Amino acid sequence: MNELFEIVEEPIEVEAVIKKVERREAGAITTFIGTVREWTRGRRTVYLKYQAYVPMAVKMLAKIGEEINEKWPNTEVAISHRIGHLDISDIAVVIAVSSPHRKAAYEANEYAIERIKQIVPIWKKEHWEDGETWIGDQLEKVPYPNGKPDVKDEKHD
Amino acid sequence: MNELFEIVEEPIEVEAVIKKVERREAGAITTFIGTVREWTRGRRTVYLKYQAYVPMAVKMLAKIGEEINEKWPNTEVAISHRIGHLDISDIAVVIAVSSPHRKAAYEANEYAIERIKQIVPIWKKEHWEDGETWIGDQLEKVPYPNGKPDVKDEKHD
């Protein structure tokens, strides 16, 4: 089986991500597909570039998977995030969660995308018609007052 | 384009349902995939049969789509439900919702599956190892005290 958590440069196949979480005991699979949107607050995006600190990003995705398994027992999670050049409508991220019951599958999936936007070292550079910007802090929180985000159970070794 | 709301007898292709809701202005697509689960409260399912009042089921799926467009403007919804004989892990239903922002895509998707279980005339017959049962009222509500479910804006004509 492929890795459950991966950073890729090629287009993401949604079905392949779903396949990773299929199980006989799962009655519900939710997926989230994040695509490149053309318009953001009245400004037109031409294309995007995503950059990642790849080994750490994979590790943080796996960490999100662990957090989910703790919060919603008996779920299975797979996340693929693409980096590099992405055009409008291209898929940037796919999150698939399977669970015996649907409530957990929805909740865990939404939790995953929120956590990706907090702790996974991936950066988006928007290329507009009239310029380019590195996008930061999409959750519009204040810059980490502790110098680090809310990351649990973690040691520096 | 295929129909956004359909009852089918053949296996459902998830990607095909997703394709129906893709748009340049959508940044988020959520999907719900309902599969046949092997175990329900300690009892083992061998296979299922789904029956539908097809024309009305299609109409009710479309009605759910309308309700969603009202509650979450600028979303697009597609729902495919399979009927007939389904084995364990087969896909019974796929709901895809696209939206500029993810919150609406999650909420509208979950709303769709709840409403399917309220108003869409589809019935599941579980075939267990030791017998078979028509399943009714999975939401475990009291049988409709008004003789009809909560269906808005609807006229008999």
Added chain:
Amino acid sequence: MIKILLFAHLQEKAGSDQLTIDKEQTTIRDLKNILKETYQLIELDQVMTAVNEEYVMDDEIAKAGDTVAFIPPVSGG
């Protein structure tokens, strides 16, 4: 003539997915009572009704040419 559609356990109990009632018009309530007597379909107390594919209440009237469907608690999804 009013066309009646039956589904799920109702269909199995009546031994048919379709019946016709030779009436010009009737309330759903009366129609249910007729079927309860004729086919012993006591389950009709706990089903919804659709006339021409739209849900209706028991005091609604069905007329000749209408299709009345009895909808047991649904279990799709």
Added chain:
Amino acid sequence: MIKILLFAHLQEKAGSDQLTIDKEQTTIRDLKNILKETYQLIELDQVMTAVNEEYVMDDEIAKAGDTVAFIPPVSGG
């Protein structure tokens, strides 16, 4: 030697995705101060830090052989 990784706008501003600092050990806070002076990376006040791929606080110590990554506010998803 401590290896430093830079990303996003930090990388563009420093003109490099990687630097090395010749030190046996240092707190993250001191390391940031050195880089702020040497490369004018004032943005370092608002970034997270990872040592060997794990987030750490500013008073943590990095040693020779460690990889220190400065992580601007992330924007994946």
